[in-house]
Amino acid sequence: MLIPEVLVCPISLDLMSDPVTLLPTGQTYDRPSIRRWLAAGHRTCPVTMRPLPHHTSGGSDQSALLAPNRTLKHLIDRWLLLADLALPTLRDNLLDVAAAAAPESAPTVAAVETLRIIRSLSPPGFCALLLRLVTLRRSDDVLAELALGCLLASPSARELADALHEEKKLPSSFAFLLRQGSPKVKTALCRLIHTVGAVAVDAVVALGRSEPVMVALAALVRDDTDGAASEAALRAMWSLSSSDQASREAAVAAGAVDALLSYISSGGSRRRSPSCAPWALALETLELVLVSVDAGRQAMYARPGATAVLVKMVFMVPSRQDRVGGGGSGSEHAMASLLVACRESAEARVDAINAGLLTRLLLLLQSQCSPRAKANAMALLKLLRAIWARH
Structure with a gap:
């Protein structure tokens, strides 16, 4: 079953779930897609490019431009009912796609449409087949992207975890795609690892213990320049490193420490403030491997x-979204890593003093910091007292 063109949003190119008509031009879009378009400051119709009346990004202002298309919504509901009855056919089609999959073959229109319908319906029972398609399609084509999109839209995280747990080719296939896949494939794979790791650690243990997978993730964290893939890889690395000791050892062997420090030291070059969540997560992952390996x-x-x-990450001013006490969660993880390093290395203690750690710790203690931040700060001050006296 092909998705009728009239039911597809011109912006997302997916089946519409809440069709609305842009009143000044009469064009219909999926509500989330056109709202994002307007919120981004665009003042034209995406299809006709005709100018729109003056509006702001506010919700009430957008509502004046949009009207529900109830007729089209009724048609979509009817089509979904027919598609739901056709699930056995979709499963057979997907089996045919997986059987014919090869790196050198171009995706057929039928294969693409089958995956688009599955992504729109998000039916249960398809995860194993979709994952098989990802592991067979050893290339960065549209089918791999669509199959991963279907997996991420799965209504059952447990079914997804079971599918990953049963697939024996995952480490080698994922490592290949994380190295050779398109940016969208790499980002989707990392999101998949993080999603599954959050609900079923046992399903990602094999990936965490795979040094090639960790090498690929470390390269993305360290070298990706657009930010999206590196942030997704960071979350995947955190999920895998949290699974067990062997995964943390694999991460260290793969160069995770250097990658994480590079990510942290990049500051705002990746279009974010160092106090935002990804940097705190990088510091938390670093603490995890430093403490245990x-x-x-x-x-x-x-x-x-x-x-x-x-030291630079201690007493960073947290963003409103990330605020945890006065120092922020990033400061806590930075101090915990410094505490581990300074306990074992006299050179690290001297470097910390020279980098201005004492001033930052004193400022932190005067703020409304969390109990853990305060305890770490006091422990560091006691540890550095002898060197402090000499300076």
Whole structure:
């Protein structure tokens, strides 16, 4: 079953769930898509490019331009009913797609439409087939992107986790796609790892213990320049490193410490403030591997300027979304990593003093910091007292 063109949003190119008509031009769009368009400041119709009356990004202002298209909504509901009755046919089509999948073959229109319908319906029972398609399509084509989109839209996280747990080719296939896939495929794979790891750690243990997977994630965290793939890879690395000790050791062996420090030291170059959630997550992941893996601490000591990078993250002013006490969650994780490093290395203690850690700790203690931040700050001050006296 092909999705009728009249039911597809011109912006998202997906089946519309809440069709609305843009009153000045008569064009119909899915409500979430056209609202994002207007909220972004666009003052034209996406299809006709005709200018729209003056509006702001506010909700009430948008509502004056939009009207529900109830006739089209009724047609969509009827089509979905027919599509739901056709699920056995969709399953057979997907089996045919997986059987014919090959890196050198171009995706057929029928294959693309089958996946688009599955993504729109999000039916249960398709995760294993979709995952098989991802592992077979060892290329960065549209089918891999669509199959991953279907998996991420799965209504059952448990079904998705079971499918990952049963698929034996995952580590090698995921490592390949994380290296060679398109940016969209890489980002979707990382989101999939993070999503499943949040509900079923056992389903991602094999991925976490795979050094090739960790090498690919570390490369994305360190080298990706557009920010989307690196942030997704960071979340995936955190999920895998949280699963067990062997995964943390694999992460360290794959160069995770250097990648995380590079990410943290990049500051605002990736279009975010260092106090936003991704940087706090990078610091939390770094703390995780430094606390539990000896080789992780050695990797940190071997990197010039690593201590100074962490000192800069102490007493960072948190964003409103990330506020945790006065110092923010990023400060807590930075101090915890510094505490581990300074306990073991006299050189790290000197570097911390020279980087201005004492001033930051004193400022932090005067703020309304969290109990954990205060405890870490006091422990660091006691640890550095002897060197402080000499300075």
